[in-house]
Amino acid sequence: MTATLTPGEWTSYATGHRQRVDALLADHLERRRRREPHPVEDFLFTYYPTRPNQLRIWHPGPGIRLLEASEYDGRRGYTYVDGAATLDPAEVSRRADSIRWIRRLLAATLDRQPQFGCFGMHEWAMVYRTSAVRHEKWPLRLGTAGTDQVVESHKIACSHFDAFRFFTSPARPLNVLQPTRESQPTLEQGGCLHANMDLYKWASKLMPFTPSALVLDCFELARDIRTLDMRASPYDLSPLGYEPVAVETPAGKAEYAAAQRTFAQRARPLRRQLIALCDSLLG
Numbered sequence: 005m006t007a008t009l010t011p012g013e014w015t016s017y018a019t020g021h022r023q024r025v026d027a028l029l030a031d032h033l034e035r036r037r038r039r040e041p042h043p044v045e046d047f048l049f050t051y052y053p054t055r056p057n058q059l060r061i062w063h064p065g066p067g068i069r070l071l072e073a074s075e076y077d078g079r080r081g082y083t084y085v086d087g088a089a090t091l092d093p094a095e096v097s098r099r100a101d102s103i104r105w106i107r108r109l110l111a112a113t114l115d116r117q118p119q120f121g122c123f124g125m126h127e128w129a130m131v132y133r134t135s136a137v138r139h140e141k142w143p144l145r146l147g148t149a150g151t152d153q154v155v156e157s158h159k160i161a162c163s164h165f166d167a168f169r170f171f172t173s174p175a176r177p178l179n180v181l182q183p184t185r186e187s188q189p190t191l192e193q194g195g196c197l198h199a200n201m202d203l204y205k206w207a208s209k210l211m212p213f214t215p216s217a218l219v220l221d222c223f224e225l226a227r228d229i230r231t232l233d234m235r236a237s238p239y240d241l242s243p244l245g246y247e248p249v250a251v252e253t254p255a256g257k258a259e260y261a262a263a264q265r266t267f268a269q270r271a272r273p274l275r276r277q278l279i280a281l282c283d284s285l286l287g
Contacts, residue, residue, distance in 0.1 A: 018062035054208040065215030081212040107282035118195030124236035126167040129175035145240040164198040200271035
């Protein structure tokens, strides 16, 4: 069943969307103009491939027909017939294998028991026994030796391949799991910060099929998770206003796990919406 939006209706949605994006990205874009890097917020535009100008484009999602929407004529993923734009079924068919893989990963993660005992050790394992830190402008809060000692005194239990692949060579054997891209659907779980941050990645990869409101909900979740991720990291980012979550202490562990649970609760309905989107696309 298809709903038709008049020009007045869909342009109102598009304008509201652009205003939301502009408010979310204002600080990032201002820093970019000043060529001022940021170790926390730049991640959403360096690790993830979606650019700010791509985010500003409003997408209605499946089952919506936009009248007099000539700006969508020729846009990838859309067809423009008789003065109206809709998602292109041929584009859905072309990307069906990718959609199925994303759905499989999301559904497996949704159904798996979340784990809250990793305490953010993945960031520490990325600098274990090395001088080549990823954020060289920011000092390690406990120094090199202190950071190594934290890694060696903890159980490292990272289930996320795209975090594990950045572990240093000495840290990899310390992880109780050895994630691979192939094992991703069998290992990812909803307590993992990176699995929940990646909802933004999957929402973006499914564009233009993903309704833009859902993309931005996932973006906001990823931004908030990234903040915790770096507050719990070995880096001292207090000059930027990020007070550390000292995961090497009992109090820090409790704070981290509580935040993990909150993010898992926020992620669950978004993951369900993305699964439903895949189902609607695959029929």
